[in-house]
Amino acid sequence: MGSLASERTVVGLAAKDATGVLSPYTYTLRKTGEEDVVVKVLYCGICHTDIHQTKNHLSMSNYPMVPGHEVVGEVIEVGPAVSKFQPGDVIGVGVIVGCCRTCTPCKSDIEQYCNKRIWSYNDVYTDGKPTQGGFASTMIVDQKFAVKIPAGLAPEQAAPLLCAGVTVYSPLKHFGLMAPGLRGAILGLGGVGHMGVKIAKAMGHHVTVISSSDKKKAEAMDHLGADAYLVSSDAAQMAAAADSLDYIIDTVPVFHPLEPYLSLLKLDGKLILLGVINEPLQFVSPMVMLGRKAITGSFIGSMTETQEVLEFCAKKGLTSTIEMVKMDYVNQAIERLERNDVRYRFVVDVAGSKFES
Numbered sequence: 001m002g003s004l005a006s007e008r009t010v011v012g013l014a015a016k017d018a019t020g021v022l023s024p025y026t027y028t029l030r031k032t033g034e035e036d037v038v039v040k041v042l043y044c045g046i047c048h049t050d051i052h053q054t055k056n057h058l059s060m061s062n063y064p065m066v067p068g069h070e071v072v073g074e075v076i077e078v079g080p081a082v083s084k085f086q087p088g089d090v091i092g093v094g095v096i097v098g099c100c101r102t103c104t105p106c107k108s109d110i111e112q113y114c115n116k117r118i119w120s121y122n123d124v125y126t127d128g129k130p131t132q133g134g135f136a137s138t139m140i141v142d143q144k145f146a147v148k149i150p151a152g153l154a155p156e157q158a159a160p161l162l163c164a165g166v167t168v169y170s171p172l173k174h175f176g177l178m179a180p181g182l183r184g185a186i187l188g189l190g191g192v193g194h195m196g197v198k199i200a201k202a203m204g205h206h207v208t209v210i211s212s213s214d215k216k217k218a219e220a221m222d223h224l225g226a227d228a229y230l231v232s233s234d235a236a237q238m239a240a241a242a243d244s245l246d247y248i249i250d251t252v253p254v255f256h257p258l259e260p261y262l263s264l265l266k267l268d269g270k271l272i273l274l275g276v277i278n279e280p281l282q283f284v285s286p287m288v289m290l291g292r293k294a295i296t297g298s299f300i301g302s303m304t305e306t307q308e309v310l311e312f313c314a315k316k317g318l319t320s321t322i323e324m325v326k327m328d329y330v331n332q333a334i335e336r337l338e339r340n341d342v343r344y345r346f347v348v349d350v351a352g353s354k355f356e357s
């Protein structure tokens with residue numbers, strides 16, 4: 001219990017500037033608070049948001065920044081008021097680690113929409129310390145912002161569910177899109193997109209992948225179980241699929257026109273934007289009016305939904321498709337992710353890596 005009285009020194013990999021290159025960084029964590037759990041990081045997924053943040057795509061990055069928000073770890077210590085967890089538990093930490101607890105979203109159990117949310121890195125905690133993420137030996141997190149990894153789920157498999165998985169599960173649930181038989185599409189077959197295919201298929205949907213090339217077609221159909229595959233630049237394929245979809249989950253992380261995708265939606269169809277794009281997107285109003293179509297967005301999921309998607313995947317036997325790497329490969333992994341060269345999520349074996357300080 002020594003750390004109740006003292007701060008822990010931790011080694012992580014941090015970006016020091018907008019080149020986004022990660023290098024060793026030593027820092028201290030807050031003293032273990034009443035409701036805090038101390039987590040030895042086992043695995044951490046690499047999300048495209050880590051690139052947006054480390055490379056300052058949103059012009060709001062602070063350095064040094066230890067990224068990583070798909071964190072699975074083992075509880076090694078708990079504060080005196082912790083009731084959810086005990087040492088030895090395997091838990092998950094995602095994108096947010098704090099909220100105000102009093103606003104409407106907080107009271108409605110959708111704390112990800114709290115305007116005072118605290119991000120797991122590139123933010124400042126209530127004690128004034130910068131928050132730092134999961135590419136590090138240890139994290140401290142308030143028990144509210146941790147979830148239990150179900151027994152049937154391998155911890156490295158669970159990591160991508162903590163952001164990618166819940167990010168597709170939450171809008172499908174919120175927008176009433178969980179019924180079997182729906183026809184959906186996943187635009188952009190990366191980390192979030194591949195979980196979209198698996199989760200939508202497990203809900204009993206007919207799932208089309210819309211991709212920028214035909215490179216992933218065999219894999220999408222044979223391994224991920226997609227029902228159809230469209231190459232977005234193939235006008236004939238796109239025209240043949242007009243008016244056919246109840247929803248499209250759009251995970252593309254760069255500017256793209258929306259009209260080709262709006263035309264694929266049926267009456268009342270929904271285009272759900274998930275990609276973080278810091279410039280205006282384009283469409284003309286008749287494209288939505290003439291089919292009462294909706295363009296909307298969604299941000300991760302609540303802690304409750306995060307626990308739910310883990311249970312959903314455990315129950316349905318769903319796994320993520322990952323490439324496991326060590327900490328000394330993280331910079332190469334990030335470069336490959338940026339080049340669209342990953343099948344489909346990198347997960348870093350943090351505890352199995354050597355740390356240099």
Ligand SMILES: NC(=O)C1=CN([C@@H]2O[C@H](COP(=O)(O)OP(=O)(O)OC[C@H]3O[C@@H](n4cnc5c(N)ncnc54)[C@H](OP(=O)(O)O)[C@@H]3O)[C@@H](O)[C@H]2O)C=CC1
Nearest residue numbers: 048049167188189190191192211212253274275276299300
């Ligand atoms: N709303 C939210 O809460 C969340 C948002 N995000 C955001 O969602 C987006 C996707 O994240 P993630 O799945 O991790 O990203 P990935 O890089 O793993 O996947 C993105 C996919 O988009 C397609 N794509 C099209 N053009 C490009 C391009 N120029 N560069 C890279 N990919 C391209 C590719 O699919 P293909 O080869 O099929 O064309 C690629 O696989 C990011 O912007 C991320 O920040 C992530 C998590 C939560």
Ligand SMILES: O=C/C=C/c1ccc(O)c(O)c1
Nearest residue numbers: 047049058095163276299300
């Ligand atoms: O990967 C998870 C975070 C997503 C995200 C969504 C929106 C936004 O403005 C961000 O900075 C991050």
Ligand SMILES: [Zn+2]
Nearest residue numbers: 047049163164
């Ligand atoms: Zn993410």
Ligand SMILES: [Zn+2]
Nearest residue numbers: 100103106114
């Ligand atoms: Zn709040």
